[in-house]
Structure formats: C-alpha cells, structure tokens
Amino acid sequence: MRVIVVGAGEVGSSIAESLATEHGVVVIDRDEDRVESVTYAHDVLAIEGDGTSIEVLEEAGIERADLVIASTDGDETNIVVCGAAKAVTESFTIARVKRTNLLRTWERSQSAFGVDFMVSTDLYTAEEIVNIAGLPGAADVDAFADGLVQMAEFEVTSDSPVANETVSEADRFESLTFAAIIRGDEVIIPQGDTVIRPEDGVVVIGSSESVREFAGAVTPAPTLEDANEIVVIGGSEIGYQTARLFEVEGFEPRLLERDPERARELAEQLPDTVVLESDATDVEFLGREHIGEADIVVAALENDEKNLLVSLLARHAGAQRTIAVVEEPEYVDLFETVGIDVAINPRAVTAEEITRFTREFRTENVAMLESDRAEVLEIEIDDDSLLLENRISDVVRELPDGVVIGAITRDGRLITPRGDTVLERGDHVVVFADTRVLDEVAAAL
Known part of the structure; x- marks a missing residue:
C-alpha cells in the first residue's frame, strides 16, 4: 500500500514509523528541518512542500496513493489536504482535527470535507483519560469483542501485593491471561515461574470483571465504581x-x-x-x-x-x-x-488511533503497547486460519516466540483459552504479539 502522510511533527512521524515497515510511505512537510529529520530517522521518502498543493501531492505520487493521512497541527489545513487529494484520486483520506465540532459536522455527513475518516485529538484524549481512570494502576486500557474482552497494562510498584510473586502465585483470577511482562526494553512472555518484579509492566487480557479484580490486587487506588469525588x-x-x-x-x-x-x-x-x-x-x-x-x-x-x-x-x-x-x-x-500517576500525551493518543485504524484493514481491532513494541490483535477465525479446528497447544508450537492467545469469544460468550481448546469458524481470538513477529502471526491466524 502507498501512503502519503502530510505533516512530519510528532503525530506524522510516529505514523510514518509504524507504517514504513509494511508500506511505501511518503511524508510531506513545509519545515526543512522536519523533512531532514524524518528522512534520516525512518525508511520513508520525505518531500519539503505544502501538502494542500496539488503540485506537491502529485510530486508525492498522489495518483498511486491508497491512503492519505493529514496530520498537521492545523484543522483547516488537514481538511483541505483531504479535499485536494479527493479532487485528483480515489485514495482513502484520514484527517486529524482538534476541534470536536468539526468531528460532529463530519459525522452528520461522512462525505463532508472529502474526509473518509476523522480523528478528534481532544475527544480521543478524553476517552483515554476516562478509560484509564476506570482501572487503578492502569497505564493502558483497550476493549475487544464488543466489550466482552479487556486488555490492560499495569505498572507494578514495590508495595504492590503481586510484586515478587510468580505468575502462578499471582494468577488468582478467573478468565484472566497474563499475556506479557514489559521489563525495561524487554518484552517477556511469562511462564508460571516467571517472577513479577517491581517496576515491571504487566499486560493482562480477560473479562472486564477479572481485569478490574486484578487492578484492585495490583494497587489500592479507587476504581470508578469506588470513586466518590x-x-x-x-x-x-x-x-x-x-x-x-x-x-x-x-x-x-x-x-x-x-x-x-x-x-x-x-x-x-x-x-x-x-x-x-x-x-x-x-x-x-x-x-x-x-x-x-x-x-x-x-x-x-x-x-x-x-x-x-x-x-x-x-x-x-x-x-x-x-x-x-x-x-x-x-x-x-x-x-x-x-x-x-498517569501522564497522557494527546499527540501520542492520536497517532496510535490513526495507526490502529490503518491496521484494521486486516484485523478486527488493534491496540498498540509500549511505543508499538507489542500489539494486541482481535482476529476472526476463517477457513484460512491455522487455528481452525485445531487445539491451541498444537498450533502454538508452529507460531514464533512472542505470541500469547489471550481470550476467545464465541457467540457472545467469553472462553478462557486452554491448551486443549479447539477453535471454530467465526470465533474471535484476542492475541498478544511482539511487533517483531507481528506479520508472521497475522498471516498465520
């Protein structure tokens, strides 16, 4: 897929970095220093110019583009970029905006502005705040399978009840899978005897009730249900x-x-x-x-x-x-x-949401963790899936290291995965995967 990203600031650079490994990415920015920086930092073609200009878009190969992402800091600029792209091509357009009223206008007529998908930085940031507020100690929260499955990452403190416990000792919760431990720059797929250390990040996948119960075990901070003020x-x-x-x-x-x-x-x-x-x-x-x-x-x-x-x-x-x-x-x-407790950067939230949307062309849902070092995917089992009518224990042997099957939903029911669980056509599987093996996992499942 050929992708044009207009705007080489924090959002545009992050999107370009995430997509460059799989797609041909061209970045456009007016700022010479940003163009030089993104050229050296990522495997992309960078062009200095005005992304609202048809001539600049043509220089970037707009006629061959499948996707145009307008991610400058100007709402109006991003809308004009999408409109200009639609004037000369049928490429899919994504616009980043801050003002929620523009999002509401677009939602009433999704053909408005020449924008196919619009991301509101302020609204997504607020949603992230409320999601994280719902789970004490959570650094990241995402829902899958229409809310039946929840993924959360928790920071373990030295006084946490699970600090210095093994995963087996900490696994006291129904319908919960310990998907990964983030230790510094290392992503660890935990075994039963893996020790959870202070300052580790622990990624769990399960029912919202089990994840909330685990949150209460990790930290005594109040959940939304407990909050009075x-x-x-x-x-x-x-x-x-x-x-x-x-x-x-x-x-x-x-x-x-x-x-x-x-x-x-x-x-x-x-x-x-x-x-x-x-x-x-x-x-x-x-x-x-x-x-x-x-x-x-x-x-x-x-x-x-x-x-x-x-x-x-x-x-x-x-x-x-x-x-x-x-x-x-x-x-x-x-x-x-x-x-x-938690610091939230709106540009990072926006970059993740846009990247998530582009990844969903091949999956049901995606969540990115630890600056895109790992992902949680929701995949529907079809006739081409390696998991179809096979036991999980048999399939896992054929998958690369760095993969955990965290949850399964079938006909609106949550199934906790076990080695002898057999997957059926139409099942939804929530999978944790190290980014390094992501393509291989997505292709197999």
Whole structure:
C-alpha cells in the first residue's frame, strides 16, 4: 500500500514509523528541518512542500496513493489536504482535527470535507483519560469483542501485593491471561515461574470483571465504581470532554475553570457537573474545596507546567490518583517520575488511533503497547486460519516466540483459552504479539 502522510511533527512521524515497515510511505512537510529529520530517522521518502498543493501531492505520487493521512497541527489545513487529494484520486483520506465540532459536522455527513475518516485529538484524549481512570494502576486500557474482552497494562510498584510473586502465585483470577511482562526494553512472555518484579509492566487480557479484580490486587487506588469525588482541573476542550464523559458514566464531577465566561459556558453545557470559577494553583482554594479528598484528579489545563504544578498540589493535598495531560512528549516520563500517576500525551493518543485504524484493514481491532513494541490483535477465525479446528497447544508450537492467545469469544460468550481448546469458524481470538513477529502471526491466524 502507498501512503502519503502530510505533516512530519510528532503525530506524522510516529505514523510514518509504524507504517514504513509494511508500506511505501511518503511524508510531506513545509519545515526543512522536519523533512531532514524524518528522512534520516525512518525508511520513508520525505518531500519539503505544502501538502494542500496539488503540485506537491502529485510530486508525492498522489495518483498511486491508497491512503492519505493529514496530520498537521492545523484543522483547516488537514481538511483541505483531504479535499485536494479527493479532487485528483480515489485514495482513502484520514484527517486529524482538534476541534470536536468539526468531528460532529463530519459525522452528520461522512462525505463532508472529502474526509473518509476523522480523528478528534481532544475527544480521543478524553476517552483515554476516562478509560484509564476506570482501572487503578492502569497505564493502558483497550476493549475487544464488543466489550466482552479487556486488555490492560499495569505498572507494578514495590508495595504492590503481586510484586515478587510468580505468575502462578499471582494468577488468582478467573478468565484472566497474563499475556506479557514489559521489563525495561524487554518484552517477556511469562511462564508460571516467571517472577513479577517491581517496576515491571504487566499486560493482562480477560473479562472486564477479572481485569478490574486484578487492578484492585495490583494497587489500592479507587476504581470508578469506588470513586466518590472526581475533579477535572481546566475547562479546555479536553477538560470539557472529560467531564462530559464522566457524566455519561453516571458521575457528577467538579470542574475548575479560571475564566468567568468559559466557566459560565461550561456550566450550561454540563448539567451534572459542578463548575467552580477559580485558579487551580490557589492553595487556599484547593484546601477550602477539599480537593485533597478527591479520588481522581485530572489536570487538563492548556499548559504542561501548570498541569504538573496542580497535579503535585492535588497529590500533596491527599488526592488518591492524578492524571495529567502533557503536550510535550519529552515531559511524560518526568511527570510520572515525580509522582503523577498517569501522564497522557494527546499527540501520542492520536497517532496510535490513526495507526490502529490503518491496521484494521486486516484485523478486527488493534491496540498498540509500549511505543508499538507489542500489539494486541482481535482476529476472526476463517477457513484460512491455522487455528481452525485445531487445539491451541498444537498450533502454538508452529507460531514464533512472542505470541500469547489471550481470550476467545464465541457467540457472545467469553472462553478462557486452554491448551486443549479447539477453535471454530467465526470465533474471535484476542492475541498478544511482539511487533517483531507481528506479520508472521497475522498471516498465520
């Protein structure tokens, strides 16, 4: 497949890197330094130019392109790129936008703008926040098989009950598979005697109930079901969408916004949210409003330094769990090192969603882990599958190392995979795979 990516920033570069191993990728950007950087960093052709220009698109080979991804930081630019591509080709177009109102307009008429698929950075970031808030200790969460199966990655701390236990000792939960342990740069497929160490990332796949139960064993932090108090700091679009999604889940969050006009607007749009007009860095106000008693605090201001500050203030005041939006990717590790529970980078979330969509041409669903070092795939068993009418124990011998069959669904029922389980046509299988063997696994299954 020939792919044209317009925009060589963090999102475009990440997409190009993910797709370059399997497809011919051309990247377009106006910035000479970005073009040079992406040329040296990835196996792609990079062109300096304006992606809204038909001439530049033709130079990139638009007439042969199967997919055009517009991923600049400008919403209007990305829409124009898709429209220009549609004017000269039938290629599939994907546009990244920040503003949710553009997404809503597109959803009402999906032929609008010449865009075939639209990704809203702010909305996806808010959804990621709410998903992660639902599981204490989770660094990543995804659902499969229409919600019957859940995958989650947990960071194990030194005081976690499963720290220094073997996988066999930690395996106390029905319908749960230990798919992988992430240790530094190493992806380990665990055996029964594999020891779970502090600072390991543990990837589990199973029913939502079993994953939630495991989350409670990993950390005592509250789940959404246990949370009595949720505070969103910042009335940005991400903050608004996060509060709205918490309302959808049946909660009545509090939202802090400094600007009076914006606070009034949010109060009208969020009927079940208590909107407080205040500066979140006001320590006295935080004390008066008992922010330290919150179960979950989300920092969604439009400034990384302020998000770090208010998160630390909330943590110092006693908040159980802090989640912060971080625009600069190099700050993510810093936030988590100094005590923020989860730092979420909107550009990384967007890049993963776009890459996920492109991968779904061959699978039912995809989740990427650890900067694309591993993936979880949902695959429907058909006549060409190696698993069809075979026992899992027999098939696993023919698969490369780095693969775990995590869950099976059949006719709306969850089946925990065992060695003697026989797969049937139409079954959905959720598989963990190291990226290095991904192509071989996808072809076999």
